Amino acid sequence: MFKGLCRLTSVAALVCSTFSTALGAESGKQVYTGTLGKTPIVLEVNADGGGDVGGRYFYQKYRKDLMLSGKKVGQTLVLDEVPLRGDQDAPHPTIRLQPKPDGWSGEWRSPEGKVLKVDLQQANIAPAPAATVPFLTTLRDQSPYEYLRLQGLDLKKGKAETFMGYSLQWWIEPKSETTLFEVVSGYTAAERQRINQQLMGRLWQEVAGKFDCEASAGETFYAQTVEPLWMGPSTISVSIATEYSCGGAYTDENDMPLNLDVKTGKTLTLEDVLWLGQGKPLHYEREYNDATPSSESYDAYSDYRTKTLAPWLVQQLSALYPDEMKTTTEREDGCIYGDEQPWTYPSWYFTKSGIKLVPSFPHISSMCRDTAFSVLPYNLIQQHPGSAALQLP
Template sequence: MKFYLQICLTLLFSLPLFSQNTYYLEGKLGKSTIFMEITEYDNNYIEGNYFYQKSLKDIRLNGKFNEATYVLFFGNDYGEEEYQEKFELLKTTNDFSGKWKNKAGKTIAVQLKKIDFNKYNSLNNQEIENNLDLVKLSLLNFTQDSISTYKNQEIIWLKETHCNAPFFRLGKTFSEETKKNINTILAKTHTEMTLNQLSCSSPFSYNEGNGIEYSISIGFLNDNLLGYQIFSSYFCGGAHPDFGGEGNLIDMHTGKNYDIDSILAFDKSVTSYGDENFEQFSTYRATFFAPKLFKLINQNEKFGTSNNEDDYCDYTENEIWDFPQWNFTEKGIEFTPVFARVARSCEMAFLVDFEKLKPFKNPSFPYTL
């Protein structure tokens, strides 16, 4: 499952250079076990990342290498001034040794060797963005936090001990078969959220395990479907914080997660994101999805074209409805238009009730609206 925001964890500070070699390492920083990644780029530039076994939170590095000598910094652009941490390493084959320093002058020995990934297995076939996530998967620890109810059904909330990433599972009021099928899917989502949180860092600030503020809301539940939204407000480095929501609708029998185009079809040319013909998908969204969705919403809202140059919340612009966020609820589907960054404060949810959406139900969607 790919989040709407994708958490923007690709470093905005990375230079547009081509990578050459990447080393995945494990070993000791003094008495502490650490895991590290070092990637070489053109012009002898390197980027790195490491985490302690006890915390799992990424610490981003960058620096320079010259033949077998590697110098990486945290807290500065590979400069000698104002850095928080510094690694001075010597490479022999694929092993590294050297020392770590902090800005106070403390020095600790470092010994690293190539990771044998054969001893790490992907949990529940979890999709990973980085090889070091395989290590983290073996060290995650989910524990029960609280229990709530939704429509008289038990919802169990779990947390992960290394960071702030709450999420839920189905409780004892559900059948064993349903729990087995759906909780496996929910666990994979929770693991992805946790890995995102642990990776939410920059070369200039430490990851405290709360850079992404998750808000989870269950909006729909019956014998056939489970609807929920994951809203994320995040700052993982870069110029600005950001936020976004992702709607989910899971089939309680098959585990299928329906996207909005599997639920609604405003034209027979409907297609889904991820299909091979992205141009067809974009054309459908711009030509049919956006204008017809706006028409449904505007029946209640009565938006008019703004003549005020200072009013940038113009809800009549077609493109803001091309790829809206959505949330399946008991009353209908909420749609949130997506504005340019300068107007993100304009984003708010608009509910379209099921009665208005019924004529546009995708014929392949197996349930009534």
């Protein structure tokens, strides 16, 4: 069962040929399912209108991308496999496809002359059931190729534990080794349902993220660490830290805590908790299933973060932690905590005594992100409430 997609429905039952709609046409990308030889594959092609064609495909058994590049010659697609690693100039397999009423058919040919039949039909995916987590509903509509990559994956039950009086059940997706937990007791049934939809949505988002990273050129590495940080009657914070290298020169780290409103199940932004501006709080950070905000809203949000929030945070933290906020000339580690830039877009999470702010530093200064201080007390936050009605600890 595809746990988190729909608790009562197998993903296999979601892919059907009846009462379904073709996906991906509006973006110019077309997604197909079928076989290469006898092996099931999913293929995506994207024509630019000028004859050039790009694409990718994966074997359902392995779920790792093989990139395609080629041209449309008359009605025929001629696509070369482009290796993500290794000798780019070596001979590569080629796929030649001819159109048919519901898709494409043709052959795959290796450099050594081996030939396998290719048969593809346009992917049709049934509407997502009502119980589907929001992330997967959005993924189905916006990226059917990635949605199909997750098809058939199962979560395995992991350890059970108690954290701050709440019972947790951990789950792991074995292929990506991605893990997260559900809350099984300590909140009302309705609260647990909303909370767990967010947690399972984030789990599948992390699974998709690892597969996407592995599709990058060059060497890749992707490791995730999850830790519950705070659970209370009004709020939840979970650390989801990722160390990764997706084809780049260096390994980087990303710690994006998931902060939830227990009553609504919605994710919380810093402006939901702390607001220093005029009028209603600005919201540019969005959940994965929200529409993309306009550039005008981002400009206002960025202006607030740069000119109002960051200077105020530096002022407050300098008053609270003067030794830790010393300038770089007074420090041996080179971490410039007194600068406003690291506090413009900090990560954050709830603690017993206040909101812990995690400054943002580039990769070369990543050690500066790990601060033992930078907690903004709740009595200070309560003087500048955000848009969410929260019972702070």
